[in-house]
């Protein structure tokens with residue numbers, strides 16, 4: 001078949017943790033020659049049995065191919081591993097989770113060493129890698145040219161979403177989405193706590209909870225629209241005054257059920273502060289401005 005005869009971009013991969021290994025396997029399965037290195041060499045054995053080539057050192061792995069992908073624990077380990085390598089002329093793609101500021105510094109650091117740089121934020125867990133229907137994708141930011149040059153190769157393990165030349169934007173999008181996820185998990189934890197001592201099967205609450213969260217999720221579009229226009233009362237359905245008036249019911253229910261309000265209280269406090277500023281006719285959007293210092 002024609003696609004089997006097309007030469008695939010060789011990839012160097014530094015880091016064979018759970019995520020690195022999943023990425024490597026996806027490139028191997030798609031026919032990309034793969035050179036790997038991991039601090040603990042034993043972790044490379046399995047993937048090398050699947051045709052990856054193990055380099056003796058990070059420097060040797062970096063020297064092997066132009067495209068160098070890094071997927072290590074954190075930014076400090078990236079610096080440590082790349083310190084002894086020659087990055088001149090390399091296309092460095094860093095899929096290690098970092099902060100936006102760390103990503104920007106790492107981009108400058110890589111440029112000073114003669115490398116082109118692309119940062120990535122992985123929106124997937126290892127079992128989603130290499131599974132096109134799983135919905136996983138990676139945010140990329142930094143060099144647009146680099147992204148375009150390797151778009152096809154980068155698209156092998158998961159979908160790709162380029163979010164801008166600012167190298168910090170991939171990390172920022174990654175952390176923004178994951179922060180919202182933790183907020184959702186916090187809400188779900190409170191909901192389960194409320195029924196914990198009752199004769200209610202958590203498995204019967206779960207689908208109701210999931211459907212409700214899905215039904216409410218599109219509200220973020222209205223929030224974005226209000227933020228863009230600056231009109232926080234635009235299209236408001238349930239205004240802040242009404243919602244603040246309802247908060248004692250939530251807090252009393254928590255007390256009645258013997259549940260700590262510590263997950264809800266900080267958000268309610270922000271709602272009350274915004275109301276005190278005279279924003280009762282607005283949506284909840286004004287809370288965002290209270291958060292931004």
Ligand code: FVH
Pocket residue numbers: 015016017018019020021038039040043071072073074076077080081095096097098122123124125126
């Ligand atoms: N796994 C996940 O669910 C998440 C999904 C979203 C993205 N994250 C990020 O991906 C990066 C790698 O995560 P991982 O799952 O592969 O993590 P581990 O299995 O813990 O492997 C860590 C690798 O990093 C190596 N390493 C750690 N410290 C050093 C160091 N000082 N010098 C050299 N290498 C280092 C470690 O090597 P070893 O312990 O096997 O010797 C592993 O290769 C991460 O940023 C997640 O936030 C994953």
